[in-house]
Amino acid sequence: MTDSTAQVSKSRDLDKLLLRPGHLVGPTFDPGTELRDDIQEYVKILVVGAGGLGCELLKDLALSGFKNLEVIDMDRIEVSNLNRQFLFRLQDVGKPKAEVAAMRVMERVAGVNIVPHFCRIEDKELDFYNDFNIIVLGLDSIEARSYINAVACGFLEYDSDDNPREETVKPMVDGGTEGFKGHARVIVPGRTPCFECTIWLFPPQVKFPLCTLAETPRTAAHCIEYAHLIKWDEVHSGKTFDPDEPEHMHWVYSEAVKRAELFGIPGVTYSLTQGVVKNIIPAIASTNAIISAACALETLKIVSGCSKTLSNYLTYNGVEGLHTKVTEFVKDNDCLICGPGVLIELETSVTLRKFIGLLEEHPKLLLSRASITHRGKNLYMQAPPVLEEMTRSNLDLPLFELMDKIPKDIVHVTGTTSKSDKKTSSLMKLRVIFKGVDGVADMDTAGGS
Amino acid sequence: MIRLFKVKEKQRELAENTNGKSSFTKQSAGEIRLHKDMRELNLPKSCSISFPNGKDDLMNFQVTIRPDEGYYRGGLFRFSFKVSPIYPHEAPKVKCNSKVYHPNIDLEGNVCLNILREDWKPVLNINTIVYGLYHLFTEPNHEDPLNSEAAAVLRDNPRMFELNVKKAMAGGHVGDNYYSRCM
Ligand SMILES: [Zn+2]
Numbered sequence: 001m002t003d004s005t006a007q008v009s010k011s012r013d014l015d016k017l018l019l020r021p022g023h024l025v026g027p028t029f030d031p032g033t034e035l036r037d038d039i040q041e042y043v044k045i046l047v048v049g050a051g052g053l054g055c056e057l058l059k060d061l062a063l064s065g066f067k068n069l070e071v072i073d074m075d076r077i078e079v080s081n082l083n084r085q086f087l088f089r090l091q092d093v094g095k096p097k098a099e100v101a102a103m104r105v106m107e108r109v110a111g112v113n114i115v116p117h118f119c120r121i122e123d124k125e126l127d128f129y130n131d132f133n134i135i136v137l138g139l140d141s142i143e144a145r146s147y148i149n150a151v152a153c154g155f156l157e158y159d160s161d162d163n164p165r166e167e168t169v170k171p172m173v174d175g176g177t178e179g180f181k182g183h184a185r186v187i188v189p190g191r192t193p194c195f196e197c198t199i200w201l202f203p204p205q206v207k208f209p210l211c212t213l214a215e216t217p218r219t220a221a222h223c224i225e226y227a228h229l230i231k232w233d234e235v236h237s238g239k240t241f242d243p244d245e246p247e248h249m250h251w252v253y254s255e256a257v258k259r260a261e262l263f264g265i266p267g268v269t270y271s272l273t274q275g276v277v278k279n280i281i282p283a284i285a286s287t288n289a290i291i292s293a294a295c296a297l298e299t300l301k302i303v304s305g306c307s308k309t310l311s312n313y314l315t316y317n318g319v320e321g322l323h324t325k326v327t328e329f330v331k332d333n334d335c336l337i338c339g340p341g342v343l344i345e346l347e348t349s350v351t352l353r354k355f356i357g358l359l360e361e362h363p364k365l366l367l368s369r370a371s372i373t374h375r376g377k378n379l380y381m382q383a384p385p386v387l388e389e390m391t392r393s394n395l396d397l398p399l400f401e402l403m404d405k406i407p408k409d410i411v412h413v414t415g416t417t418s419k420s421d422k423k424t425s426s427l428m429k430l431r432v433i434f435k436g437v438d439g440v441a442d443m444d445t446a447g448g449s
Numbered sequence: 450m451i452r453l454f455k456v457k458e459k460q461r462e463l464a465e466n467t468n469g470k471s472s473f474t475k476q477s478a479g480e481i482r483l484h485k486d487m488r489e490l491n492l493p494k495s496c497s498i499s500f501p502n503g504k505d506d507l508m509n510f511q512v513t514i515r516p517d518e519g520y521y522r523g524g525l526f527r528f529s530f531k532v533s534p535i536y537p538h539e540a541p542k543v544k545c546n547s548k549v550y551h552p553n554i555d556l557e558g559n560v561c562l563n564i565l566r567e568d569w570k571p572v573l574n575i576n577t578i579v580y581g582l583y584h585l586f587t588e589p590n591h592e593d594p595l596n597s598e599a600a601a602v603l604r605d606n607p608r609m610f611e612l613n614v615k616k617a618m619a620g621g622h623v624g625d626n627y628y629s630r631c632m
Contacts, residue, residue: 028452038451042458133454146478146535166453196478199538200571207540207566210559211593233557303451336481371488376476378504384490386497390504412481414488427485 011036014065017306026305035304036065040111043303044068046132048121048148050097051075052283053138053175055087056292058101061136062109064300069105070132072117072124073098075244080271084285121147130155130170134299137174138292140280142202145174149187149195150337156189158340158431164190171302175295177288178281180318184294184310186302192312193331194338201313201329205279220260220267224276227255243278252277290316334428341410341429348400348434352380355399359413367428370415374403382415400434407437477534483507486575496579508532511546512579516586520611524549524618525631528560528582530575540569543578547631550617552589552600556626560585561593598624 018036021029045066047057050073061069077085077092077100087104088097098116106114117124121144129135129151139145152170159165172187174195187194212218213226232241232252242248253273260268275282294314301309310326317323333339342364346355352372359367372379379394379402381387394402403409414427487507492498495517500510512528527546533539543565544558553561562581564573594600603610613623620630 028450030452035451038455042451042455044458133450133457142535142538143533150476150478167457171450199478199535202538204569205539207569209561209563209567209593211553211561211595214555214559214561214595215597230555230557230559233559237557303454305451337478371484373481373484376480376505378484378507381484381487381504383488384492384498386499387487387504390500412484414485425485425489427482 011065017300018304022306024307026301026308029305031306039065039300039303040067043134044070044132045299046129046135047071047138048135048144049073049138049140050101050116051081051138051140052084052285052288053140053177053292054097055085055101056288057136057138057175057295058105058114059087059109060292060296061299062105062112062114064296066299067112069102069112070115070117071098071102072119072121073101074118074120078246080274084283084288086285126151126154132170134302135170135172136295136299137172137176138295139174139176140278142199145176145195146199148172152187153189153194153196153338156338158190158343160343162340162343164340173295173298173302175291177283177291180284180287182287182291182316183314184291184298184316185313186298186309187312188302188309189338190340191331193329194335196337197332197335198313198329217259217263217265220256220265220269220272221276223259223263223265223268224252224256224273226259227252228277231255231259243274249274249277284318287316287318290318336412336427336429339429341431343431343433345433345435346399348398348437350399351396352399352402353395356380356395359415365428366417367413367415367426368417370413372411372413374409374411377402379411399432400437403432405437408433479532479534479536479538480508482537483532483575489574490576490579492576492579493583496583498579508534512582514579514583514586516583519587520589520614521551521586521618523632524586526586530578537571537573540565540573541575541578543582548626548628549631550596550599550614550623550626550628551585552591552594552596552603553585555595559595561595563593 014036019031019033021031043066045061045068047054047061047069050071054071054073058069058071075097077088077095077097079093082088082090087101092100096118098118102114102116106112135148135152137145137148149172152172155168155170157165157168169189174185174187176183186192208222208225210229213222214230217223217226228241253270256268256273274280298310301307311328313327313329315325356370356372359365359370369382371381378387378391380391409432411430411432412427413430414425416423417426484507490498495515497513498510500506502509508531510530512530514526516522516524526549529544529546531542533541543560545554545560546558548556562585564577564581589603591600591604602613617623617628618632621628
């Protein structure tokens with residue numbers, strides 16, 4: 001008896017969301033114990049980052065009933081993490097964050113399985129990412145977000161009416177915090193704006209003029225950037241500075257201290273050095289907790305339909321009092337990463353030269369003198385002359401062969417468009433499909449079923 | 450989306466999933482945008498561009514500037530560009546690979562050009578930067594010094610500055626520093 005009450009109480013809060021019908025639920029919501037069990041059995045979630053936000057996310061997702069989690073992070077635990085990355089203890093310093101975080105949550109939450117990956121996100125094959133139903137991001141860098149976003153959007157396929165194929169949609173839930181501010185957002189590629197659609201939301205990094213650093217430093221940050229950007233090169237000729245190398249960071253710190261003493265500037269500390277060099281604003285544990293809770297809830301909503309998801313960007317500001325706001329940003333239909341691109345069907349015999357000609361006549365494009373790139377290979381570049389020369393020999397080859405005989409794929413083109421006599425240079429995404437090639441028809445039926 | 454996830458999982462148990470080939474090939478948004486910059490590149494005739502890693506690596510390239518007026522006329526200066534995967538959100542990293550006696554370029558090749566750091570905007574492009582660099586040679590300024598000695602000479606004694614530049618470009622010492630010939 002006591003056992004069964006314990007069982008009930010453990011998922012009591014979750015049961016209120018998943019077992020009962022409601023007025024505010026999503027259109028596909030089907031409450032019941034089957035739903036609760038299916039979530040445990042079938043849903044696989046990747047948490048990217050095992051830092052301040054990542055620790056919270058793992059704990060929150062595990063407590064929300066998800067049983068199959070994986071976490072990826074390339075960092076090792078540092079002493080300065082311990083104040084907020086609550087899964088780590090003093091004896092863990094130096095160990096991989098992903099491994100310790102996975103272990104600690106598994107110790108505390110019965111039945112959850114967390115697989116850690118101690119590596120860079122770029123080290124994993126794309127298939128690795130495709131294995132997850134949802135990717136949850138707890139990152140502090142724009143580069144890493146941009147990378148995961150491109151990977152997830154890369155799985156997205158559109159049908160011939162430019163509607164996203166549901167089975168190729170890889171949803172992301174992105175959290176971010178900076179001091180007392182944070183955001184949580186839901187990215188459903190093809191439906192809500194992707195990271196790249198709204199990259200302007202991220203304020204540009206503050207960069208000090210080099211001459212200020214060299215000649216007239218006034219702040220601790222100036223001293224740190226001097227050591228990092230100028231002094232490092234002067235002393236270590238040819239060796240690249242690696243912000244993830246503690247030895248490098250310590251060197252910059254000690255040089256910054258010397259510089260600060262010389263100019264009588266107070267305030268250079270090791271953690272400030274890390275902050276300035278890696279562009280990190282000190283993290284606040286409560287902000288991480290709030291943002292993570294929002295992300296975990298959105299994840300549960302995407303999976304279960306127990307409520308409509310956030311639409312689509314929540315900002316939280318706890319600097320003075322508390323302010324939260326949800327903004328519905330709009331998708332950029334021409335986005336090069338998540339947009340459908342213009343569908344073009346071609347015969348396999350079409351040469352690159354003919355293809356470039358077709359783009360000029362295509363009513364949706366009217367793109368003249370196009371440069372063409374496919375999967376990182378520049379097939380033809382109109383300019384600069386040095387690249388034109390290097391790619392010219394491709395012009396009379398069939399595009400199908402230049403695209404490694406892939407029956408349907410994305411290419412990017414840059415060319416000139418004229419609208420009411422005004423010439424503008426534009427960059428576009430195309431979905432090229434070759435007619436009569438095995439595989440295309442199969443894929444279409446698979447999508448339609 | 451639970452129903453979809455369930456179907457997917459069952460499919461995978463039955464057979465290796467043939468769907469789900471990503472069209473993403475580690476080509477960043479920055480790299481895609483850089484294509485546009487390259488196609489729009491319209492360099493002054495005194496500047497040229499080269500791609501040491503071949504036609505498929507646009508993220509690392511070199512620009513050579515041969516000023517046709519001003520103190521640095523006849524000199525040849527090489528710059529390396531390294532473009533970030535989140536370009537144009539972030540400016541390219543630019544270094545001068547030729548050792549130059551210049552108030553705004555230090556001996557390690559760091560360049561003080563506002564649009565490379567504090568004044569960078571995503572609407573700017575590679576062309577703007579190359580013009581900015583070119584401008585540094587036609588109009589070096591003593592107000593943003595990275596080489597403070599050179600800046601002081603330019604401010605106090607332009608005639609001497611001119612001679613120093615000539616000496617450095619021909620290959621020789623200015624003060625304690627040796628400059629290799631770059632003409
Ligand atoms: Zn997008």
